[in-house]
Amino acid sequence: MKKVVIKKYSEIKNKLKMEITKTSNNDLAHLTHYFQNHTNGVSEYFRPTATSYLSEIHEKLNIVEEPEFQYYLPINWDIPFPPTKKPTFKFVDLFAGIGGIRLAYQNIGGKCVFTSEWDIYSKKTYDANFGEVPFGDITQISETEIPDHDILLGGFPCQPFSIAGVSKKNSLGRAHGFLDETQGTLFFDVARIIEHKKPSAFMLENVKNLVSHDKGKTFKVIKETLTELGYSIHCKVLDGKHFVPQHRERIIIVGFKNSVFEGKEEFNFPDLPEPSRAIREILEPIVDDKYTLSDKLWNYLQEYAKKHKALGNGFGFGMTNLDGISRTMSARYYKDGAEILIPQEGKNPRRLTPRECARLQGFPDKFLIPVSDNQAYKQFGNSVVMPLIQAVGVNIVNEIIRINELKKSEVAVC
Template identity: 30%
Template sequence: MKFLDVFSGIGGFRMGLEQAGHTCIGHIEKDKYALASYKAIYDIKEDEYEGKDVTEIEDFTELKGKYDLLVGGFPCFSGDTLVTTITGVKPIKDIKVGERVLTHNSKFKEVLNVWKKESDDLYKIKYQGSDGLRVTGNHKLYVRSKTENGFTDAYWKECKDLDTDLDYLIVPSIKNAIGKSVQHISLEEAWILGRYAADGYIQDNKRTDSNTYNNKIVLCIGKSKIKDLEHIKEYHYTISKQRTVYKVILCSERLKNLAYNIGKGSANKKAGFMFTQSIEIIKEFLKGYYAGDGYLKDNKVKCSSVSKRLIYDISILHSIAYNSSFSISNFIPPKKKIIEGREVNQNPYWIFSSRIDSDSKGHMLEIEGEIWTKLKSKERIYNTHKVYDLEVKDEHTYTVNNIGVHNCQSFSIAGHRKGFNDTRGTMFFYLAKILEQTKPSFFLFENVKGLLSHDKGDTFEVILNTLDELGYNTSWNLFNSKDFGVPQNRERVYITGYLRGRGGREIFPIRQTSGKDYGNEYTNTVPTRFRGSGGETYIKSEQKIKQIGKFIQSSRKSPSRYRVFDETGISPTITTAQGGGLNPHIIDKGNNNTNKNKIISVGGGKSQGNKVYSPKGLSVTLSANGGGQGAKTGLYAIPIITPNRLKKRQHGRRYKTNGEPMFTLTAQDQHGVIINNKQKELGYRIRRLTPKECWRLQGFPDWAFERAKAIGTSDTQLYKQAGNAVTVNVVKAIGEEFKKMEKEIKNDSK
């Protein structure tokens, strides 16, 4: 059977289908890095069809009759709008399933899904408290409208219907979350960190005279502000006079690691880790920041930064501390400027202004204890842009650029579903368009599990209706990669079907030669004219992801190379091996732990990238993007072969236990060692998966990874490509069913 590979990535569909005996006639992929890896891996024929951007191809009819099977997934696009999370504001492109975001009613709720698409129905709105927001016309915002007698009750209103004369938008508060951090920061440290956020930098480079590293933060201070150093009494510092500034150097590993929470480089700084501190600590942090990068007079404050995230974090911290209104604006200066005879580059920057009292709210109002900001302008944008959506547990709302919004609807489901027309503006539309123009006999699509429940199943219904409208009999299954020979917990929806009138049969459920029925126990096979909601399905399996702990920040003043973990009631301790990229620091309760029966929880990130897993269980789902120390893969406790020599670099030496389901390789970074307090002979190294391991977890052979690596593909791209890929083993199993069906059709035609 011949197939066309759309949104091909690194070719998970191609690898699996070719292993099952099928032939690829063409591929379409926009990402230049993925496309380069694709071409390095596969034997591309001269006459093979190649398209680089499916959204720019108007006519696919030249492919009609040249292939039998269309395969593809639905890719995601990124956005830079800032979402308020429990750990600070973050671009939407960095939000991950499982993170907690601020809802319109000031609660933190878990993200269940991240959706992105293209749209030409956009508006730019402006209001006090933001430099503006681009939003689709049907996206709902939480508003109160002004009347002759006051204001209406709060209600949801679509952006296209907003009235600049009457409408006010909700500004959610996070006051309910303050004071819950277990990470103790002193008042002095808070002031220093604020000063660092304003105009400081970190020195953590390797010393030239030894095999050790610097542990310094440097504050740049003008001569007139030297008196500000009176705040520093607990930490020792030295002052170095430069040509135009004084540099205050503080040698402290603890301060350096606290400063990592803010970031390195002016454009990368943020301050969300302060969200859960007490008001007293937040105020001291703001004093330090305003002293370095602000103007404070007569209770008025003004500051600027090239980091948009930092300014938005500061605005939220200021509203927590002072309950005052604020404004944010963006300024774009000339790219070049002459300063003291030198030509320097200038970057765009954001300006924050407010008061440190609550007497004036400006264009903001306080109504029934909530803050509302006036809509100033609304402008239609006529170009096509990439937009986003979040599905949030219970609330279905979140906070973007400081205002509360409802999740927008990726598909038009306004009570008059028409199928194909309702998919315009989404990436599925292009797959449907290819089906419409070329009419292949079969198709196979893949997407995330959340497709079933998005918009209460309506999105999935539109997709199935569209396929029905195009003349295809359709079925679907939810498969987990762990059931197909790879130790990864990865649930994905597979949708397949055949063109009515050309012959065929349902592919699902898949029955392997072993007799195991993939899908029957925990998925639904849906007939063509499905009208249900999709619902939720659950995997029942004895194979589990085994979490044994997580990384947290130390609260001790003296730097410590310890973290608390607990797997069985005895608290093991992690120490960092030299040269480790993670360099973990934790609270060391060690043998002083009096509660032997419970897993110790002492804080730390809740994202996948901050948790530590046992290699004896399944791996967590690989992702193309991610945060935390474990980034896109999670962290794993890998046994070491010389636990009695904890300070020795391991250089790849490790145990491989019987029955271990995960393919594991040597980590190039010595990230850490975990040792049991009562059994000193047991040791582990804590590390991420390597890119090669991630490709293996997706079912790719080593030779495919080596070809992609050989053309100079960076580790960052290799991780991303694995996270975006389709699991080869699953596709191969489905491809074998297509092969059987193809044989049946040929026999019937004789």
């Protein structure tokens, strides 16, 4: 009797009882990465552990079929954002959060071959939308375990680091030069991966304040590190308000590999459209009363604002003009919603709903939100303005394509 091949990803998850927990190691990441990459030349990075883990699952759950991938592949990806079928480039997604940067680069033809994110709730959101469980703490992953790729992407968190003094060598890679000065920070992990994998290009995203941190010394070390690694660096602060109704400035750092581009890249940051969006465009027509601020919280915010106004400070809540744009949404939005409050006739203002937060970052409505409201607020507050990242990505990818075609024509002439 012919065995029935399970094809839907949701059915595979249910049969194998694939659950992301606080005690999960990277086995699920290996398994889902293999499912997504078994035909694109990087499967050897994931197959050994994925095979072993699949055997363990079959034994634990007493599954009748042999633990072979032939019973699970190919997969019908019943998820909002399935892997690109005919990709034109490969990328890795570090400090991935809920996948805002991944979505931008998938939209322009890229295939993600590795992703890393430490937060368990963000992993759940990521898997629900992309059908892939991110690997965990990048500081515990060797650069040798990451597949080759064309573009490295990452919205790395910035911790302060000192230009003086060298911390203990990272056990996963031997630092040298400016890498010494970044040890103990997550930027070090970006640098060691770039040093080992040497992608054609990279794009890093961070808060605007990175540029001025420690009187500019932090940013200076970052740029010098990336330059020493053999890349031509382009930096610019861009505002998400050109794509969404939110004032959100971020520093974007783009690098091109000198040995590939030879300093001939013609990259420019995108010309941004005139801001034309308004908050009312992203609002849901019917909103549950649970998002309306309680009398106690609303009174507290008003008194807090009065106190700081009397002291000459600008701290306080942000009542949003529905025909304008909002302040920057932060990861703390779940606490009181103070930075973006929506006025309501006849009652207290309300905070945005999680779906409205997703829209404020440029995520399409089919993006799933499988976590609690508080976790969703944190996740979207930590994410990126997706269409802004996509606009930058288009210019990076176009430049890679241009250089590749130029090199082909030069070879043809020879």
